[in-house]
Amino acid sequence: MKDLKAPTPVSIPEETLRKAEARGVSRRDFIKFCTATTATLALPMTLVPKVAQAVEDNRVPVIWVEYQSCSGDSEAFLRSNQPTAGDIILDFISLEYSEVVMAAAGHLAEEAKHAAMKKYAGKYVLVVEGSIPTGDGGVYCTTGGISAVDSCKELVKNAAATICVGSCSSFGGIPAAAPNPTGAVSVMDLVPGAPIINLPGCPVNAQNFTATVVHFLTFGSLPATDRLGRPKFGYGKRIHDNCERRGHFDAGQYAEAFGDAAHRDGHCLYKLGCKGPETFHNCPTVRYNEGVSWPVMSGHGCIGCSEPQFWDTMTPFYRRLPKVPGFGVEASVDKIGLGLAAATAVAFGAHGVMSAVRGGDKSDKD
Amino acid sequence: MLKVTYVWEWPVRITHWVNVISIVVLSVTGYYIGDPFITVQSTDQYVMGWMRAIHFAFAYAFSLSILVRLIWAIFGNEYAKFKAFFPWASKEGWKHIVGTFCYYTFLKKELPHAVGHNALAGMAYSGVFVLFMVQVVTGFALYGQFAPGSGWDNVFGSLLVTFGAQGMRLTHHVVMWLLIGFSIHHVYSGWLMDIKEKNGTLGSIFGGYKFVEREDN
Numbered sequence: 129m130k131d132l133k134a135p136t137p138v139s140i141p142e143e144t145l146r147k148a149e150a151r152g153v154s155r156r157d158f159i160k161f162c163t164a165t166t167a168t169l170a171l172p173m174t175l176v177p178k179v180a181q182a183v184e185d186n187r188v189p190v191i192w193v194e195y196q197s198c199s200g201d202s203e204a205f206l207r208s209n210q211p212t213a214g215d216i217i218l219d220f221i222s223l224e225y226s227e228v229v230m231a232a233a234g235h236l237a238e239e240a241k242h243a244a245m246k247k248y249a250g251k252y253v254l255v256v257e258g259s260i261p262t263g264d265g266g267v268y269c270t271t272g273g274i275s276a277v278d279s280c281k282e283l284v285k286n287a288a289a290t291i292c293v294g295s296c297s298s299f300g301g302i303p304a305a306a307p308n309p310t311g312a313v314s315v316m317d318l319v320p321g322a323p324i325i326n327l328p329g330c331p332v333n334a335q336n337f338t339a340t341v342v343h344f345l346t347f348g349s350l351p352a353t354d355r356l357g358r359p360k361f362g363y364g365k366r367i368h369d370n371c372e373r374r375g376h377f378d379a380g381q382y383a384e385a386f387g388d389a390a391h392r393d394g395h396c397l398y399k400l401g402c403k404g405p406e407t408f409h410n411c412p413t414v415r416y417n418e419g420v421s422w423p424v425m426s427g428h429g430c431i432g433c434s435e436p437q438f439w440d441t442m443t444p445f446y447r448r449l450p451k452v453p454g455f456g457v458e459a460s461v462d463k464i465g466l467g468l469a470a471a472t473a474v475a476f477g478a479h480g481v482m483s484a485v486r487g488g489d490k491s492d493k494d
Numbered sequence: 495m496l497k498v499t500y501v502w503e504w505p506v507r508i509t510h511w512v513n514v515i516s517i518v519v520l521s522v523t524g525y526y527i528g529d530p531f532i533t534v535q536s537t538d539q540y541v542m543g544w545m546r547a548i549h550f551a552f553a554y555a556f557s558l559s560i561l562v563r564l565i566w567a568i569f570g571n572e573y574a575k576f577k578a579f580f581p582w583a584s585k586e587g588w589k590h591i592v593g594t595f596c597y598y599t600f601l602k603k604e605l606p607h608a609v610g611h612n613a614l615a616g617m618a619y620s621g622v623f624v625l626f627m628v629q630v631v632t633g634f635a636l637y638g639q640f641a642p643g644s645g646w647d648n649v650f651g652s653l654l655v656t657f658g659a660q661g662m663r664l665t666h667h668v669v670m671w672l673l674i675g676f677s678i679h680h681v682y683s684g685w686l687m688d689i690k691e692k693n694g695t696l697g698s699i700f701g702g703y704k705f706v707e708r709e710d711n
């Protein structure tokens with residue numbers, strides 16, 4: 129009988145490793161990159177050679193544009209102090225346009241973008257960072273005299289696939305928070321029906337972005353998504369269900385204030401308003417900054433940044449529940465509820481007294 | 495002359511008491527889930543774990559009970575039928591609504607005669623039924639979150655997108671308080687009718703029988 133426990137030997141062809149080395153990526157880093165990315169995508173390890181080959185063979189052109197954004201996603205992806213997933217993928221894609229890292233500026237840069245779009249029409253991957261302001265004819269964000277609305281529509285229509293990085297391009301994010309003065313919308317709202325994948329998060333997790341690109345390189349398609357257009361590999365589980373503090377939640381151990389004994393002991397942050405129970409993301413397993421940490425690990429509750437309209441729906445960040453519409457900020461739902469119950473009791477108590485003292489009810493006579 | 499009438503059949507009484515117990519247990523455990531007022535010293539405890547497990551167990555009992563009662567509203571006697579909950583659908587019903595309202599607000603001393611629910615109570619119960627359904631739907635939608643793409647998430651998950659997970663949670667929490675408010679009113683009215691109608695209202699939900707004046711039948 130076959131020994132099921134024996135590991136299946138998996139090897140990346142020597143030739144592929146050599147090519148990677150020729151690009152200045154050490155074979156150790158390359159193997160680490162391929163296995164980690166395959167794992168992030170929740171694919172079996174037997175697919176590592178296929179992933180390696182695809183990464184090596186396809187130099188996909190990428191156009192990375194920013195609209196109403198803070199460049200946080202670019203930063204999260206590019207800034208790091210050691211060779212990372214982000215660095216490696218940059219060696220394997222052909223970044224045609226990116227406001228943050230390109231050397232060209234002004235009209236030259238705009239021309240380059242346009243040329244790339246024409247040349248690789250239907251083949252390039254578009255990455256969008258930031259939301260698109262549609263208010264007042266799109267005047268709130270223009271590049272080279274062209275509004276974000278027009279620019280985004282054109283780029284999305286010519287792209288093989290569009291990856292929205294960060295919550296703003298995915299769901300509108302902070303610019304779209306009430307009262308949304310610029311009429312900001314997400315890419316999927318601007319261009320419905322286009323092949324778009326959303327990688328919300330504030331900022332996007334570089335690991336998830338890389339994995340999405342690699343999936344596209346390997347299979348020629350975007351990964352399977354949930355109802356909100358987010359890849360299942362990265363957003364298919366609730367933070368709360370993979371959280372390292374979950375044991376404390378189930379036990380009944382909660383930090384009540386920042387810095388109290390329970391907080392210092394690493395207890396659950398539920399009572400400090402943690403939104404892990406309603407947020408879907410792989411933060412607890414992939415973490416940020418090369419796996420160093422993530423918010424809950426560092427002692428702050430999740431604020432639900434990868435959920436739609438998080439600035440409106442997940443606030444107050446330090447309370448479990450939103451405030452009740454029509455009541456003041458300080459009125460918690462329980463205070464209001466208790467008031468309601470007390471008022472009911474008082475009202476019916478009074479009614480009871482009245483009913484008791486009045487005589488001559490018809491039913492009393494018989 | 496008083497006549498003993500069988501008003502509440504056994505499915506009505508059983509579902510009523512399953513609902514009572516479920517609502518009490520669901521409110522206590524639900525309140526704890528929303529505001530964990532017990533904090534323990536050691537990680538080998540399982541307080542929140544049990545609260546949630548009990549909440550979900552009674553959630554199923556409660557939902558099943560509602561389903562049974564709904565079915566009984568088709569097959570049961572005249573006091574259990576849907577008609578009893580929508581008095582505004584008939585002219586006779588309207589007379590009862592106005593009469594009962596005047597009695598409750600001390601405008602009249604005469605209470606319209608009713609064997610089953612009085613008209614206002616019937617209306618209140620159709621409202622409460624809506625609240626029950628809201629609890630079941632928001633509850634199972636939240637419950638589905640632990641396993642996206644399967645089970646309950648397939649049934650109610652899209653509501654989480656439409657109304658937002660936090661909106662659903664807040665609704666689930668607010669409706670608890672509305673149901674507590676209803677319970678206070680409900681027990682009081684039952685007691686009031688017991689005294690004023692002298693027909694054994696309070697006892698009837700245990701045994702099923704009320705004392706009804708013969709000429710009324």
Ligand code: HEM
Binds near residue numbers: 525549557636637667
């Ligand atoms: C009379 C009926 C019910 C009452 C009064 C009630 C009450 C509550 C309350 C107050 C909460 C806390 C909400 C918060 O502040 O976050 C809660 C949570 C919850 N309830 Fe209910 N509930 C009822 C029925 C149900 C039903 C039928 C289900 C169906 C499965 C359900 C499932 C849940 C779930 C999943 C949670 C969230 C638990 C968690 O995230 O850990 N409830 N309930």
Ligand code: SF4
Binds near residue numbers: 367377398403
């Ligand atoms: S810290 Fe947040 S995500 Fe973690 S167990 Fe507590 S409530 Fe859940």
